[in-house]
Amino acid sequence: MTKEEQLKNINDAIKQTKTNLKPLGYNLVFWGVVIISMSLFHYFFPKIVQYSYYSSTIYWMTIPLLGMIYTTYYNIKSGIKIGYETQLDRVIKIIWGVFGFCWIFIVGISLSQNIIPTKDILFLLAVVLIMSGLIIKFNNITIGGFALLIFTGYTYFNPNLDLLLVNTIGICFGLLIPGLSLYLHKSDNLQ
Amino acid sequence: MNKEIEKLLFNPIRLKTISFLMTVETCTFKKLLEITDSTKGNLSTQLKKLHEFGLIKIEKYFLKSYPTTDYSITKKGKKSFKEFYKQLISYK
Numbered sequence A: 001m002t003k004e005e006q007l008k009n010i011n012d013a014i015k016q017t018k019t020n021l022k023p024l025g026y027n028l029v030f031w032g033v034v035i036i037s038m039s040l041f042h043y044f045f046p047k048i049v050q051y052s053y054y055s056s057t058i059y060w061m062t063i064p065l066l067g068m069i070y071t072t073y074y075n076i077k078s079g080i081k082i083g084y085e086t087q088l089d090r091v092i093k094i095i096w097g098v099f100g101f102c103w104i105f106i107v108g109i110s111l112s113q114n115i116i117p118t119k120d121i122l123f124l125l126a127v128v129l130i131m132s133g134l135i136i137k138f139n140n141i142t143i144g145g146f147a148l149l150i151f152t153g154y155t156y157f158n159p160n161l162d163l164l165l166v167n168t169i170g171i172c173f174g175l176l177i178p179g180l181s182l183y184l185h186k187s188d189n190l191q
Numbered sequence B: 001m002n003k004e005i006e007k008l009l010f011n012p013i014r015l016k017t018i019s020f021l022m023t024v025e026t027c028t029f030k031k032l033l034e035i036t037d038s039t040k041g042n043l044s045t046q047l048k049k050l051h052e053f054g055l056i057k058i059e060k061y062f063l064k065s066y067p068t069t070d071y072s073i074t075k076k077g078k079k080s081f082k083e084f085y086k087q088l089i090s091y092k
Helices: A003-015 A022-044 A055-082 A087-112 A118-136 A137-157 A163-183 B002-007 B014-025 B029-036 B040-052 B077-090
Strands: A084-087 B024-028 B056-063 B068-071
Touching: A003 B014, A003 B024, A003 B077, A022 A055, A022 A163, A055 A084, A055 A087, A055 B014, A084 A087, A087 A118, A087 B024, A087 B029, A137 A163, B002 B077, B014 B024, B014 B029, B014 B040, B014 B056, B014 B068, B014 B077, B024 B029, B029 B068, B040 B056, B068 B077
Parallel strands: none
Antiparallel strands: A084 B024, B024 B068, B056 B068
């Protein structure tokens, strides 16, 4: 094998590495649809969701936890299908893993202190979206994150806003639309 | 540079494997088959040699009751590849 052939082999192997961002787009769309549907259902049918003291807590804990189990399964399955994990994939996985852990932490604290965690979760989500968008260099995610951050900041100054509508609007512009644009993006490799 | 390593990476399958593993965290056997365009038996032999020299790490585990193997590059592997590539470029 000549030196040129060796260099060609190296280049050919390296060129085959792509960071597949479709699974991330799918995750964002999935959570966007789930949270918006849950918020709207709660908004239009409050009597069903709040029929007992703990029912709304169970509603807002059980469905997201089931969603977490489903997305974990989906991510493992898509990881096996792709067959490799890049450094970028690992960074994204860690960031969203930490988000999941913090979500459980915030919900736990809010339950013990009897406070509504919506604003804190939206703030955390905005930060994670901004980080993800900057890391993968996908502007729509970064802009969505900043929009959500500004929107969440606005809700702190207007405490009378309906938090279910806040959730719906914030998640729609911060998660669903940017996630959809990432999922439908033609190029799999943004790096 | 270690002559043995140089000789080891002279094989195209081993070179492609190391090059690809340089860019990823972990990789499955199936993907390496695709990257190197080789047969299962041949790839297994070459991976064993890379492992013997401490250039790659092999992790075996069970996923949904199926045995799965992940391959990744070691620190020694990264260092060796960098030296090899540096040397290759200097010849150009």
